[in-house]
Amino acid sequence: MSSIAIIDYGMGNLHSIAKAIEHVAGKQRVVVSSDHPTILAADRVVFPGVGAIRDCIAELKKTGLDDVIREVAQQRPLLGVCLGLQALFDESEENDGTACLGILPGRVVRFPRGLQGVDTGISLKIPHMGWNRVTPTHEHPMWSGIPSGSRFYFVHSYHAVPARREDIAATTEYGHQFASVVAHDNLFAAQFHPEKSQHAGLQLLENFVAWNGDS
Amino acid sequence: MALAKRIIPCLDVDAGRVVKGVQFVDIRDAGDPVEIARRYDEQGADELTFLDITASSDQRETMVHVVEQVAGEVFIPLTVGGGIREVGDIRRMLNAGADKVGINTAAVFNPEFVKEAAQRFGSQCIVVAIDAKRTSAEGEPPKWEIFTHGGRKPTGIDAIEWAQRMTAYGAGEILLTSMDRDGTRDGFDLELTRAVSDAVDVPVIASGGVGNLQHLADGVTLGHADAVLAASIFHFGEHTVGEAKQYMAQQGIEVRL
Numbered sequence: 001m002s003s004i005a006i007i008d009y010g011m012g013n014l015h016s017i018a019k020a021i022e023h024v025a026g027k028q029r030v031v032v033s034s035d036h037p038t039i040l041a042a043d044r045v046v047f048p049g050v051g052a053i054r055d056c057i058a059e060l061k062k063t064g065l066d067d068v069i070r071e072v073a074q075q076r077p078l079l080g081v082c083l084g085l086q087a088l089f090d091e092s093e094e095n096d097g098t099a100c101l102g103i104l105p106g107r108v109v110r111f112p113r114g115l116q117g118v119d120t121g122i123s124l125k126i127p128h129m130g131w132n133r134v135t136p137t138h139e140h141p142m143w144s145g146i147p148s149g150s151r152f153y154f155v156h157s158y159h160a161v162p163a164r165r166e167d168i169a170a171t172t173e174y175g176h177q178f179a180s181v182v183a184h185d186n187l188f189a190a191q192f193h194p195e196k197s198q199h200a201g202l203q204l205l206e207n208f209v210a211w212n213g214d215s
Numbered sequence: 216m217a218l219a220k221r222i223i224p225c226l227d228v229d230a231g232r233v234v235k236g237v238q239f240v241d242i243r244d245a246g247d248p249v250e251i252a253r254r255y256d257e258q259g260a261d262e263l264t265f266l267d268i269t270a271s272s273d274q275r276e277t278m279v280h281v282v283e284q285v286a287g288e289v290f291i292p293l294t295v296g297g298g299i300r301e302v303g304d305i306r307r308m309l310n311a312g313a314d315k316v317g318i319n320t321a322a323v324f325n326p327e328f329v330k331e332a333a334q335r336f337g338s339q340c341i342v343v344a345i346d347a348k349r350t351s352a353e354g355e356p357p358k359w360e361i362f363t364h365g366g367r368k369p370t371g372i373d374a375i376e377w378a379q380r381m382t383a384y385g386a387g388e389i390l391l392t393s394m395d396r397d398g399t400r401d402g403f404d405l406e407l408t409r410a411v412s413d414a415v416d417v418p419v420i421a422s423g424g425v426g427n428l429q430h431l432a433d434g435v436t437l438g439h440a441d442a443v444l445a446a447s448i449f450h451f452g453e454h455t456v457g458e459a460k461q462y463m464a465q466q467g468i469e470v471r472l
Contacts, residue, residue, distance in 0.1 A: 013309040019287045051337035113416070124218075125418045125441055127339060127387055131219040131261055131471040151219060151471045153292060155339045155387075173217045196292050196314060198256070 003029040005042035009059045020195035024206040049083030054095035077213040080189030105163035115175035127157045136170045150200040152192035186213035219471040221261035221442035231277035256289045258456035267297030286312025319344035333385025343386040347374035348394040366394035393423040400426025408438030428462040
């Protein structure tokens, strides 16, 4: 029986994502774990995260899970969610600059203050919170059954700026277009929360539990 | 603008049961929070807010079970407010599956609590709930004050300054309720909503007074709210969340349909 591991590194609430994946996982086993062998033995791995990036990276290093994630990123389908996307890059400007995992080249920046709506000119709130449109940039098995422009639930103040344009798998507009999803080989990471994005989110998770890691 | 304005049904829960009469015609158990949450989810609610109004502390634990059950079936953001007084309360609710907690009275009595909570759990899950009442006389420049105890006790704190202070302390969102309008069905206090929304960088949820769909639209267009919260117009089956969204969309408001 194949299994899906959700990495638990003591940051926030994994109940929602575990429940949502169980909902679509069929016969696959879903485990929430901080145990290295368990995660390394799983067929698919989810890297979630909420909160501040410095705490996130500190916990990953303390638990040695940073190396586990690097190893998984080499070979098996890995789904990053929210902070789990941001942590994949070289560095973030959050918390006065934080070195991240460096699995994908690029940085994470804050939405600038005084951001305005593209057509409205109305000043935009930060965090970027709520349901926004996600437009895939190219075909990918993870987009199966999800119409372009579907809305997903976001809550974040920082976003990734990938160094390689081809790593951008989808964009979203909030004052400007930003990379809301990144993908590279067996890696797929979303800035939004699929576990909180109702039908579209569950479809994405269903695609993940069926994904073999080819893009 | 691509980000949708949110519609948030609010459920009052007492000892694990929804109160203030939800009256769907075809619902099996109108007091069951899970069934009602499922219904609103099907209608297209963007989030759900549960307000725990349980008075006795020995029944508080029941709210945790409610959140666990709802979070296992409904995959949209869930906020829980009422009785959030310490870090342990927040952790319990987040572990149960809540995405955000609403802090109200505890913030007034101990503002540092908001700071601590935001540092520990992140601003994204800290909603500060503000109950405001107009204290200026007619003809005077408008002024609103924070009230506690369901609008009975004044605090002398200016509502707009308070919203700014709570944002500076790390609140990720403001749930703003007009105590003058709450329960009246006369519509939001739009002046209050706009004053607070324009004064802070974080999203503001307008609450208190919704009696028809135009009120919801006004909250966004005239009140500058990022989200609108309502209870009775949805509970009594007058309107579905879907109808509310259609109505708002017809007025040019961006919603998730």
